[in-house]
Amino acid sequence: MTTGHLSTPATAAAPSAAEWLPAADVAWTSDAGVLESRRTDRSGWPPQGRPAAVVFPRDAAEVSRVLRLAHEAGTPVVPRGAGTSLTGASTAGTGTVVLDLSRMNRIVAVRADDATAVAEPGVITADLDRAAHEHGLRYAPDPASHEISTIGGNIATDAGGLRCAKYGVTRDSVLGLEVVLADGRRIRTGTATFKGVAGYDLTGLFVGSEGTLGVVVSATLRLRPLPVETATVAATFRDAATAATACLALSATRVQPAVAELLDAATLTAVDAHLGTTLRARGAALLIAQTDGLGESALVADALRPYAESVEVSGDGTALLAARRAALPAIERLGRPLIEDIAVPRSRLADAIQEITVISARHGVPICTLAHAGDGNLHPIIVVDPAARDIPPAARRAAGEIFALALELGGTITGEHGIGTLKRDWLARELGETNHGLQRQIKDLFDPKGILNPGKVF
Structure with missing residues (x-):
């Protein structure tokens, strides 16, 4: 194993990674085991080769120094949090330096009077959500991986989560950022206030950019009050399309559940096998709706009953939400998941679910579908042989048809997971030539040498 610290090189010549890393002042390693562990992410699809080194900065100054040296040398840098990306956004191949930000893990402040955190x-x-709870507040974004995913990774992918139906995705909770640019310069964007419209929205630009424009080293985040009352409605249905239709009736009540999660029969079967539950026996689809407004649960239950096989209301939805969060680990036990993430208008949710069933049968590939039904975001998860070195042709064709379906229904190829490496070929189709070209120009402006997370998004 090689370890050391990065320092400013004595010569102005552009060194290779092997030359500038050993002269160090920031902790790093080239240990083969560590490199292998940072090579891929939760998407499971490996890049070509493996990184040259992993760097572990502890503060913004160290990040700035690493990026300045990498920029001078032309060394590609892959920012990384917990590696929970589902699209290959944090994979690192030959010659790259992984910037592992896991040691920058301080909650700098929780400002209860301002309802913000840094x-x-x-x-x-x-952990941030728990810290907010101590002040009667909460951090609303809560991806299913909330116990392992990081704030930086959430910002990089504009992650959603179970509560996004009411509180939006990560972007809706980010007020300001401190960012290190590709050449090591540090900037601040946004404000510490709920309102702020001075200049272009650079904060919004960095959120969801997957580490291709800069590295977030600090974030000012909006917190929300803890609800006075929380209730959970669990409704079972004869199929997932009927459950999706029921969600339209629910929207007509003008009640906005904080959570509205739909699981199909295949997903319920996988969860039961994983947790020892009996959810599938109750019906072929399950809708979990959680309200956080006074008296809202009764309205939700009444709206669902005409469509449902059964409806139950309880004050504690802990077990049901735990089952929903366990869906991906449960599916991972079946094989290697190719995790898709499309969103369609809520009025087309049932159409999307029905067509995904057809696509699954046409190509002979198993698909487990779960959805953030409150905002039309579906996760049709294709399960393939874990021994496959590449995505099997039938799975590729099914995934392509799912993306095409989303666009045909007026939706998008990604609602919250981002583009990474797995959806690059589809980005231009959604954006169109002019829009796609403008976005590439933005990338070139912020990262003229193309060192930040190369091969991702574009």
């Missing part, structure tokens, strides 16, 4: 990128999402 956090470093390595803070675990659920």
